Amino acid sequence: MISVAVNGYGTIGKRVADAILKQPDMRLVGVAKTSPNYEAFIAHRKGIKIYVPQQSIKKFEESGIPVAGTIEDLVKASDIVVDTTPNGVGAQYKPIYQQFQRNAIFQGGEKAEVADISFSALCNYDEALGKKYIRVVSCNTTALLRTICTINKVSKVEKVRATIVRRAADQKEVKKGPINSLVPDPATVPSHHAKDVNSVIKNLDIVTMAVIAPTTLMHMHFINITLKDKVEKKDVLSVLENTPRIVLISSKYDAEATAELVEIARDLKRERNDIPEVMVFDDSVYVKDNEVMLMYAVHQESIVVPENMDAIRASTRLMNAEDSIRITNESLGILKGYLI
Ligand SMILES: NC(=O)C1=CN([C@@H]2O[C@H](COP(=O)(O)OP(=O)(O)OC[C@H]3O[C@@H](n4cnc5c(N)ncnc54)[C@H](O)[C@@H]3O)[C@@H](O)[C@H]2O)C=CC1
Numbered sequence: 001m002i003s004v005a006v007n008g009y010g011t012i013g014k015r016v017a018d019a020i021l022k023q024p025d026m027r028l029v030g031v032a033k034t035s036p037n038y039e040a041f042i043a044h045r046k047g048i049k050i051y052v053p054q055q056s057i058k059k060f061e062e063s064g065i066p067v068a069g070t071i072e073d074l075v076k077a078s079d080i081v082v083d084t085t086p087n088g089v090g091a092q093y094k095p096i097y098q099q100f101q102r103n104a105i106f107q108g109g110e111k112a113e114v115a116d117i118s119f120s121a122l123c124n125y126d127e128a129l130g131k132k133y134i135r136v137v138s139c140n141t142t143a144l145l146r147t148i149c150t151i152n153k154v155s156k157v158e159k160v161r162a163t164i165v166r167r168a169a170d171q172k173e174v175k176k177g178p179i180n181s182l183v184p185d186p187a188t189v190p191s192h193h194a195k196d197v198n199s200v201i202k203n204l205d206i207v208t209m210a211v212i213a214p215t216t217l218m219h220m221h222f223i224n225i226t227l228k229d230k231v232e233k234k235d236v237l238s239v240l241e242n243t244p245r246i247v248l249i250s251s252k253y254d255a256e257a258t259a260e261l262v263e264i265a266r267d268l269k270r271e272r273n274d275i276p277e278v279m280v281f282d283d284s285v286y287v288k289d290n291e292v293m294l295m296y297a298v299h300q301e302s303i304v305v306p307e308n309m310d311a312i313r314a315s316t317r318l319m320n321a322e323d324s325i326r327i328t329n330e331s332l333g334i335l336k337g338y339l340i
């Protein structure tokens with residue numbers, strides 16, 4: 001049983017904490033919070049132990065949220081920390097993880113240099129075995145890598161060109177925008193996602209462009225892949241259909257919009273309406289000779305959660321890729337094939 005801490009209990013942290021509670025080989029020691037807000041209160045109500053900075057103990061206790069110790073106490077009590085603090089804050093915590101000689105999993109908002117390796121379970125689990133510091137790449141990069149490494153099974157991926165429509169903010173982020181604009185992110189090429197993909201697949205020829213759209217629900221990707229060999233559409237569809245963490249959305253049932261995908265998650269009673277699988281529109285898959293094009297939606301709040309479970313096991317050498325991915329998928333109810 002591996003003891004895991006979660007530092008930073010926001011969009012990603014709360015989902016990672018809940019996922020840890022579902023793993024048969026992991027124990028959640030507690031989570032670190034800096035302010036006694038509604039998220040801290042609900043964590044307390046769920047029986048999760050809360051650790052806070054020394055200077056915040058009084059503030060939490062005055063709010064009626066009991067404190068189990070300081071963030072240093074949390075790190076010391078754990079074998080490994082999943083750092084889900086905001087972009088760049090994880091790097092500031094690294095010296096503490098080093099001081100107590102604890103392994104750590106960082107998120108995609110950190111620079112790649114923070115870790116020994118950038119990680120995507122379907123692409124490079126084996127390379128991450130035993131690495132003390134692992135960075136799970138960002139949500140869009142996770143989706144790109146999952147898709148590329150899956151299609152690579154049909155024929156070697158030689159070139160990727162992708163356009164990423166980014167959701168502007170998560171649903172709770174009331175102060176972020178834009179609310180009435182499309183904003184190239186950035187208006188230069190490539191966006192950071194190509195460099196991020198190259199942090200996992202070193203020599204791939206990939207160029208990405210990104211634009212922020214005023215929506216909170218999901219990202220959407222439009223991807224064009226050049227393969228080494230000519231392939232058949234049925235082979236591309238087959239590999240997509242048979243890979244857990246990717247689901248197909250059938251054109252038969254009139255679900256093309258991200259809002260409709262969220263409605264499906266609600267109807268299926270998915271926890272928090274999360275869909276950690278890449279959602280490929282089956283009719284968008286276009287194949288001509290060695291060229292493959294497709295469109296898929298990415299639920300940014302949940303896609304990296306299974307990757308974090310696998311990164312924990314890879315870092316601590318708990319098991320091989322196949323077993324880890326299977327246990328993660330089974331415990332989190334992650335599917336393959338047609339979602340609808
Ligand atoms: N939200 C998303 O769509 C995705 C985010 N990520 C990455 O995950 C990481 C976390 O992002 P989110 O969960 O969205 O952020 P968030 O802002 O929702 O959560 C961060 C949490 O850390 C807490 N925090 C702030 N400063 C802290 C400190 N000094 N010590 C401890 N806790 C602190 C905040 O109070 C908050 O609870 C980032 O690297 C981000 O790029 C990756 C994939 C998707």
Ligand SMILES: O=C(OP(=O)(O)O)[C@H](O)COP(=O)(O)O
Pocket residue numbers: 087108109138139140141166168169300
């Ligand atoms: O990791 C993400 O996006 P990215 O893959 O475009 O970097 C998440 O959606 C977080 O993005 P944010 O920095 O807009 O909160």
